[in-house]
Amino acid sequence: MAAxxxxxxxxxxxxxxxxSLQEEPVEGFRVKLVNEDNLFEWEVAIFGPPDTLYMGGCFKARMKFPTDYPYSPPSIRFLTKVWxxxxxxNGDLCISILHPPVDDPQSxxxxxxxxxxxxxxxxxxxxxxxxxxxxxxxxPANVDASVMYRRWRESKGRDKEYENIIRKQALAARVEAERDGIQVPLTLEDYCIKTQVKPSNAESQAEMPDFYDDDYDEDYDEFSDDSDYVDEDDNDSGNGES
Incomplete structure (x- = not known):
């Protein structure tokens, strides 16, 4: 897809x-570009934290950034099934940090x-x-999941319905990730990022497409066409908002 x-x-x-995220990864997730020619769409792998229901899971998502980022927030849609x-x-994430900063008392x-x-x-x-x-x-974006979660929490874990669904999804996500060659952290030691030697400037330039270029204005047409950008998912995404 064109940028x-x-x-x-x-x-x-x-x-x-x-x-920065390639040179200094953050514990809990990894990112890569969906297409090397497009910095506005990232694929994210989110690892379930140890000692939680999501432990061992690798949940894939897409981040799409607006053309006026960082003044407007990106959107996140899970590709892995998440209850x-x-x-x-449809996988769209509803979280306050990604909502525009307007005054909406009902929210x-x-x-x-x-x-x-x-x-x-x-x-x-x-x-x-x-x-x-x-x-x-x-x-909640998912009312049924919210009711089930509250029931699980209020029963102090005795009601296992919510827990069983999450653990089953985490296991399925781990199997899929390992099939794709992704090593999923299962312990706190593996989950936490260890200090790594930064690549040299030459290595970094070789691994990273040269988007950060003072001459970008001259090459602008390589990343655009005559029509405005239209998100291909706009027509099929959920209409509800939290």
Whole structure:
């Protein structure tokens, strides 16, 4: 898919963030580009934290960034099946940090809990990992999952329905990931990122497409066409909002 029509500041911001996450990975997730010619769509692998229901799972998702990032938030859609109070049936994630900072009393969210340009991919995905284990059930995207989660929590784990579904999904996700050659961390030691030697500038340049280029204005047409960018998923995504 062709890259969206973009402004230089968005491209530069994404280039810097992507390069940083390649050189200094963060525990709990890994990222890569869906297409090396498009910095506006990332594939994410989110690992279930140890000692949680999601332990051993590798949940794949897509992040799509708007052309005015970081002034507007990206969207996240899970590709792996996830039964969760804050995930719609089509995989779209509903989380405050990705909502525009408007005053909406009915949502139960304060503007300060929503998106602001100081956020970045690291803070977003760490918030997603935290949300996996601590769902927001006040404005759920999946009402049935929310009811089931509350029943499981209030019974102090005696009602196993919610737990069994999550563990089954985590196991299935792990099997699929291992089939794709992904090593899923199963212990806290494996989960935590160890300090690694940074690649040299030459190695980094060889591994990373040169999006961060002062001459980008001259090459702008390589990343755009005569029509505005249209998200191919817009027509089939869920209409509900949290």
């Amino acid at each position: 969206p029509r973009a402004n230089c500041s968005a491209l530069r911001a994404l280039s810097v963030e992507y390069k 969760h109070p804050n995930v719609y049936e 139960g969210e304060l503007p300060c809990e929503r998106w602001n340009p100081t956020q970045n991919v690291r803070t977003i995905l760490l918030s997603v990992i935290s949300l996996l284990n601590e769902p927001n059930t006040y404005s």
